[in-house]
Amino acid sequence: MSPSKLDSTDSFGHEEASVSCSKPENGCVDSLSIFHSEKAVEELLQQTPVAGMDEHLIEFSEALRTVAKALRRAAEGKASAQAEAAEWKWRYELERTRNIQMEQKVSGNNNCEMLRHWWIRSSLDNAMDMLRIMLPCLFFWEVGKEQNKRIAEARMAEQFSAEKNGDLDCERVKNSDNQSMLQNESNEHSETGCMKHGIWSHEVLRDRESDSNSNADRNKIMRKASFKLSWWCNGENGDQHKHDIVSFERGNITTAERSSKQISLKWESDPQTVLILTKPNSVSVRILCVQMVRWLRERKKLNVYVEPRVKVELLAESSNFSYVQTWKDDSEISHLHMKVDLVITLGGDGTVLWAASMFKGPVPPIVPFSLDSEHFKDCLDSVLRGPISITLRHRLLCRVVRDAAKNEYETEEPFLVLNEVTIDRGISSYLTNLECYCDNSFVTCVQGDGLILSTTSGSTAYSLAAGGSMVHPQVPGILFTPICPHSLSFRPLILPEHVTVRIMVPFNSRSPAWASFDGKDRKLLAAGDALLCSMAPWPVPTACQVDSTNDFLRSIHDGLHWNLRKTQSFDGPRDRDL
Ligand SMILES: NC(=O)c1ccc[n+]([C@@H]2O[C@H](COP(=O)([O-])OP(=O)(O)OC[C@H]3O[C@@H](n4cnc5c(N)ncnc54)[C@H](O)[C@@H]3O)[C@@H](O)[C@H]2O)c1
Ligand SMILES: Nc1ncnc2c1ncn2[C@@H]1O[C@H](COP(=O)(O)OP(=O)(O)OP(=O)(O)O)[C@@H](O)[C@H]1O
Numbered sequence: 001m002s003p004s005k006l007d008s009t010d011s012f013g014h015e016e017a018s019v020s021c022s023k024p025e026n027g028c029v030d031s032l033s034i035f036h037s038e039k040a041v042e043e044l045l046q047q048t049p050v051a052g053m054d055e056h057l058i059e060f061s062e063a064l065r066t067v068a069k070a071l072r073r074a075a076e077g078k079a080s081a082q083a084e085a086a087e088w089k090w091r092y093e094l095e096r097t098r099n100i101q102m103e104q105k106v107s108g109n110n111n112c113e114m115l116r117h118w119w120i121r122s123s124l125d126n127a128m129d130m131l132r133i134m135l136p137c138l139f140f141w142e143v144g145k146e147q148n149k150r151i152a153e154a155r156m157a158e159q160f161s162a163e164k165n166g167d168l169d170c171e172r173v174k175n176s177d178n179q180s181m182l183q184n185e186s187n188e189h190s191e192t193g194c195m196k197h198g199i200w201s202h203e204v205l206r207d208r209e210s211d212s213n214s215n216a217d218r219n220k221i222m223r224k225a226s227f228k229l230s231w232w233c234n235g236e237n238g239d240q241h242k243h244d245i246v247s248f249e250r251g252n253i254t255t256a257e258r259s260s261k262q263i264s265l266k267w268e269s270d271p272q273t274v275l276i277l278t279k280p281n282s283v284s285v286r287i288l289c290v291q292m293v294r295w296l297r298e299r300k301k302l303n304v305y306v307e308p309r310v311k312v313e314l315l316a317e318s319s320n321f322s323y324v325q326t327w328k329d330d331s332e333i334s335h336l337h338m339k340v341d342l343v344i345t346l347g348g349d350g351t352v353l354w355a356a357s358m359f360k361g362p363v364p365p366i367v368p369f370s371l372d373s374e375h376f377k378d379c380l381d382s383v384l385r386g387p388i389s390i391t392l393r394h395r396l397l398c399r400v401v402r403d404a405a406k407n408e409y410e411t412e413e414p415f416l417v418l419n420e421v422t423i424d425r426g427i428s429s430y431l432t433n434l435e436c437y438c439d440n441s442f443v444t445c446v447q448g449d450g451l452i453l454s455t456t457s458g459s460t461a462y463s464l465a466a467g468g469s470m471v472h473p474q475v476p477g478i479l480f481t482p483i484c485p486h487s488l489s490f491r492p493l494i495l496p497e498h499v500t501v502r503i504m505v506p507f508n509s510r511s512p513a514w515a516s517f518d519g520k521d522r523k524l525l526a527a528g529d530a531l532l533c534s535m536a537p538w539p540v541p542t543a544c545q546v547d548s549t550n551d552f553l554r555s556i557h558d559g560l561h562w563n564l565r566k567t568q569s570f571d572g573p574r575d576r577d578l
Helices: 031-046 048-105 110-143 146-184 202-211 215-223 283-298 308-317 319-323 349-358 376-385 548-559
Strands: 004-006 019-021 246-249 252-255 263-265 273-278 303-306 342-346 366-369 388-393 396-401 415-417 420-424 432-438 441-454 478-485 493-495 501-504 513-517 520-525 530-535 540-543
Touching: 263 540, 273 283, 273 349, 283 303, 283 308, 283 342, 283 376, 303 308, 308 319, 342 349, 342 376, 349 366, 349 540, 366 376, 388 548, 396 420, 396 513, 415 420, 420 432, 420 478, 420 530, 441 501
Parallel strands: 273 303, 273 342, 342 366, 366 540
Antiparallel strands: 246 252, 263 388, 388 540, 396 415, 396 530, 420 441, 420 513, 432 441, 432 501, 441 478, 478 493, 501 530, 513 520
């Protein structure tokens, strides 16, 4: 029988049996053969072998479903066991950290030391046992043996409670150990464990926890949800970038340090080379410079560097100054930080800014001298002897990114500013239109004369004049201060130190903007251009007269006459008269 094909119905259900059949060798259509073909197909469909095959297939697919179900259950068991193992591992690490901390705190006491070592070792053993128990658990869960799982859980619970008892025992040992310490502090702590001023002390919190032997208290400790604090900088999430000021102890968050403390500089070897930078065109500065160079060389036997302009001035004064060193070009300036131990500035704030701008990377300690410095010898003596208090003044790293060269990030030299970067309207009479982003979050659109991104050191300069707050120079942060904003609600902001601020001139801006860096080096920002600003890794260490706080307060009182007001007279109405 020759093969034939039966066409199906159309979309309206009308039968349209277009029949194509094989042609017999003589070329005529054989209607009888069509009939036979249909019959053959029908017969084929009714044949028992096909029905039999279907049954096999159903059986096979059911078997497959059972296998898949078993596999899924095993995978779920495994995942849950793994999660629990991770939880145990984490608890174990937490215990270990606590043990190490405890060990450090009571290292003076030998008896307790031995007990503690024993306890630490047994805790570690317990933890290892727990892990050992976890492995069979994994296996049991995988094969779905419910009974074995329950046994394993019971063993773990037993182990945990044993470990917990060990913990409390040790806490009790530690508690007795700490008794004398607490007694010493008894003047400060009241019966309820409060400090004199009602603030809980760290020790009291810990001792109260360990003191609580009642079941209720113990349960309270057990029930407290545990958590972990970790964070990182600029996309790094490795442990090495974790901040170290927040500690986690039994669910309590405590901070040890919040910003840099007063920093002290102690020379480990004697300073050899000094760079003196001076304000130009000042007679008093020139006189002071001559005296200082002579004293540093003749009395202190130091190498002295000055700017080429100053060397010319010194040589004009006397040919004896030929020992003074200088540089010929910018490439030599870039190596100065490797030669110079100390920078002395003779001038005002502008001269310190000038000094900082010479160092595009690390900056040696700067000793700023004002012009009225009669006692420079005493002062320099104590600086050269050390130790000295210094303020680490943070700088901002600013990059201009051109729209035309979006993908060439490094095309323009970055700027380091000690005070601020200002983006303003320049000579244009139109409002600036600046789109501001902080780490890719939209901040606002500045419409006004411009915007100042300032360091905290620069907070007393241009930013202050524009309405920004005065901030202690050791507070890390970026001040975001608008200049004459055309909006009554635009208040200045202070952003955290770790952010990157992006200021963009939008394409619909009527005019370009201008960026200036510490009041110098103006750069045009055309539509589409942006300025990126973040905290620089190289601060400017400046020597303090007393310490950073005293110097800051003195500078705002003396330099800016902050809150200067005639003292109210004593006579007049009093509270008791009311
Ligand atoms: N309207 C303003 O207040 C205004 C305008 C432009 C520039 N400035 C500031 O001037 C700085 C450049 O200083 P310069 O000496 O090269 O220029 P400059 O010679 O024009 O002096 C500017 C003044 O700002 C003072 N100053 C600079 N930095 C300071 C600081 N951190 N704290 C307190 N006062 C400070 C200086 O002592 C000087 O009196 C810029 O970084 C900017 O902060 C301020
Ligand atoms: N070594 C230098 N070379 C070139 N320019 C300098 C140098 N030192 C300072 N300047 C510039 O001289 C200007 C004035 O400097 P500075 O602020 O120290 O003096 P001042 O205005 O008398 O001080 P202040 O206003 O703080 O009392 C600033 O613009 C600064 O950039």
